[in-house]
Amino acid sequence: MCGIFGLISEKWQSQAETAASLMKYRGPDDYGIHRQGSLCLIHYRLSILDVSSNGHQPMISEDGRYVIILNGEIYNHLEIRNELQSQHFKSTSDTETVLYAYAKYGIDILPRLNGIFALAIYDHSTQELIIARDHLGVKPLYYHLCESGFAFSSELKSIASLTDINKDLDIPALLNYIQFMYSPGSSTPLKSIHKLKPGHFMRLSIMDCKIQLYNAFYHIPFSGNYIQRSEAEWIDVIDETLQNAVKRQLLSDVPLGYFISGGLDSSLIAAISRKINPEAKLKGFTVRNKDAQHRDGFADDYPYACKLASLLNIDLEVIDGKLNLANDFDQMIWQLDEPQTEVSALYVASIAKSARASGIYVLLSGMGGDDLFAGYRRHLAVRYDQPIYKWPFFIRRFLASFAEKLVVNKPSIRRLKKFLTKFNERNLESGMANYYKWLQDDHALLLFSDIYRKELQAYNGSTLLIESLSEIAGEDSPLNKMLYWDMHFFLPDHNLNYTDKMSMKYGVEVRVPFCDPELVNLSTQIPPELKIKNGVTKYLLKKVAERYLPNEIIYRPKTGFGGPLRQWITNDFKERVASELSKESIGHYGIFDYHEVQKLILDNAAGKVDASYSIMSLMAIQSWMKSYLA
Numbered sequence: 001m002c003g004i005f006g007l008i009s010e011k012w013q014s015q016a017e018t019a020a021s022l023m024k025y026r027g028p029d030d031y032g033i034h035r036q037g038s039l040c041l042i043h044y045r046l047s048i049l050d051v052s053s054n055g056h057q058p059m060i061s062e063d064g065r066y067v068i069i070l071n072g073e074i075y076n077h078l079e080i081r082n083e084l085q086s087q088h089f090k091s092t093s094d095t096e097t098v099l100y101a102y103a104k105y106g107i108d109i110l111p112r113l114n115g116i117f118a119l120a121i122y123d124h125s126t127q128e129l130i131i132a133r134d135h136l137g138v139k140p141l142y143y144h145l146c147e148s149g150f151a152f153s154s155e156l157k158s159i160a161s162l163t164d165i166n167k168d169l170d171i172p173a174l175l176n177y178i179q180f181m182y183s184p185g186s187s188t189p190l191k192s193i194h195k196l197k198p199g200h201f202m203r204l205s206i207m208d209c210k211i212q213l214y215n216a217f218y219h220i221p222f223s224g225n226y227i228q229r230s231e232a233e234w235i236d237v238i239d240e241t242l243q244n245a246v247k248r249q250l251l252s253d254v255p256l257g258y259f260i261s262g263g264l265d266s267s268l269i270a271a272i273s274r275k276i277n278p279e280a281k282l283k284g285f286t287v288r289n290k291d292a293q294h295r296d297g298f299a300d301d302y303p304y305a306c307k308l309a310s311l312l313n314i315d316l317e318v319i320d321g322k323l324n325l326a327n328d329f330d331q332m333i334w335q336l337d338e339p340q341t342e343v344s345a346l347y348v349a350s351i352a353k354s355a356r357a358s359g360i361y362v363l364l365s366g367m368g369g370d371d372l373f374a375g376y377r378r379h380l381a382v383r384y385d386q387p388i389y390k391w392p393f394f395i396r397r398f399l400a401s402f403a404e405k406l407v408v409n410k411p412s413i414r415r416l417k418k419f420l421t422k423f424n425e426r427n428l429e430s431g432m433a434n435y436y437k438w439l440q441d442d443h444a445l446l447l448f449s450d451i452y453r454k455e456l457q458a459y460n461g462s463t464l465l466i467e468s469l470s471e472i473a474g475e476d477s478p479l480n481k482m483l484y485w486d487m488h489f490f491l492p493d494h495n496l497n498y499t500d501k502m503s504m505k506y507g508v509e510v511r512v513p514f515c516d517p518e519l520v521n522l523s524t525q526i527p528p529e530l531k532i533k534n535g536v537t538k539y540l541l542k543k544v545a546e547r548y549l550p551n552e553i554i555y556r557p558k559t560g561f562g563g564p565l566r567q568w569i570t571n572d573f574k575e576r577v578a579s580e581l582s583k584e585s586i587g588h589y590g591i592f593d594y595h596e597v598q599k600l601i602l603d604n605a606a607g608k609v610d611a612s613y614s615i616m617s618l619m620a621i622q623s624w625m626k627s628y629l630a
Helices: 013-026 077-082 094-110 156-161 171-182 230-249 264-276 302-312 325-336 344-355 370-375 377-390 393-404 411-424 428-436 441-446 450-456 461-472 478-504 517-523 538-545 565-572 575-580 583-589 594-608 611-630
Strands: 004-006 032-035 038-046 066-075 115-123 128-133 142-146 149-153 194-197 199-207 212-217 256-260 280-287 314-320 362-364 508-510
Touching: 004 013, 004 066, 004 128, 004 441, 013 032, 013 038, 013 149, 013 156, 032 066, 038 066, 038 115, 066 094, 077 094, 077 325, 094 115, 094 128, 094 199, 142 156, 149 156, 156 194, 171 441, 171 461, 171 611, 194 565, 199 411, 212 325, 230 264, 230 517, 230 538, 256 264, 264 280, 264 302, 264 362, 264 370, 264 393, 264 478, 264 538, 280 344, 302 314, 314 344, 325 344, 325 478, 325 611, 344 362, 344 478, 362 583, 370 478, 370 517, 370 538, 377 428, 393 411, 411 428, 428 461, 428 478, 441 450, 461 478, 478 508, 565 575, 565 594, 565 611, 575 611, 583 594, 594 611
Parallel strands: 256 280, 256 362, 280 314, 362 508
Antiparallel strands: 004 038, 004 149, 032 038, 066 115, 115 128, 128 199, 142 149, 142 194, 199 212
């Protein structure tokens, strides 16, 4: 787990080390650089496998033909290494395994890598560079191409610091951040910088600095074809596959620990780890947020985390969840590279900081369980959509109009309003896409100043989601279509991004067993009716969990790893909202319409709309522009 940076440019050579140093916290253990003509590859190392100097990067093959830099971990590298028995290895590093596997198999090795990675490999013989990103995009990778050259990096801030980078804003992406809290797909706040898509690779020529190939090596395999097994058989196979995933991800030469939220997913990962290593000392970290208890409609996590720690004999470190959002907000946005509105990021940072101080450099997380096995409220709600969308449009429109008038002063009313409002959409898939939006299209569009409002007239963020379904054309299940969006967009562009950026701030690697490719592939073959059954979300996963955990943890009310944002926006954080979204601040950049922003703030306070997340997104965009456009 590291930070990688590279470029193909004569002009930027003198800036490369300074640009890469902006993310040196990602690799506190070692630093390396390789230059060859216009090519420069830089690596900041967090040593996890083979912590000796033998794992130093950039790593060069014995014959000098290949050079590699890798950010991440390859959990099955020993299996792949066994196929390369004629090769003399100098280290036990997974990077060296990938280097020689690529020398033998080329890009065909990419789909076989079970791990989390962003990598670059230079072939001196062909003078070609490839960059690649893991199956689900657990590790970030940004790139930029212009007349001055090509650059790529684990973090956007390093690329943005180079001279001659076009700083024109991607206005549709800004709309995405307001509506989704992230920008799905390859777009970022800058038109000139893109995210390499998960499961994709790119090949470039060093000679002319042109992209020769941009292709996928992996697709999430939803197909509409499900394996018919009994419930008992499914429980067995999910249990076995999850155990294998956890066992693979325990591979480490340094101490590791666990996120312990008290929820099902992180608890199950810890419980399986205990089964695999009955005598091991398990170290866990949890956040206790006294102020957030029973606010924003969430239950308290802390008592369940304590029960799990007692049950599994986990040394549990409790971290104070009280946040100083006013002081930490700007730093959080700079760290995230993108204007994401996710205060959970600050909790990840707090846990990572404590873990590092405790000598724990790897943490296992339960992230992804909801996205594979259907654990969100939207997954439960979508089962009602299909029959309702068969009703005449005028009836559905009446429901949506009725919902618009509801005052969202309770969590239940808030959720009802969101459920009903989407029936304004003409078809099921458009309605499903609205589950991912925190603000309706018409409200969001009004927030932009006149010139940008015109630019956005023909844009709708839902289109990207809907068009992506062509990649799983054989899948008819609305639930599975949503799960595809969760795995394809929500996980990499939101949850995994903030988790990576905030944990790596303190040099801590976060592993996500639920994102194991074998487990992901298996989940797409489960009949939808077994993912949610009798109103129980994550039905099969909960049945697996019954083998490891008490029912009070498995079937507890769902909560979220976050703070009471709505309370903060309308009360605690009120002064900061007024300052960041003042007439002077808004006018400085001219992106938003001050009067419409103020109206949104007032309507939110009055309960006419549920817009706290979008208000925070506006603040995040303003903060991002201060940091990145200066």
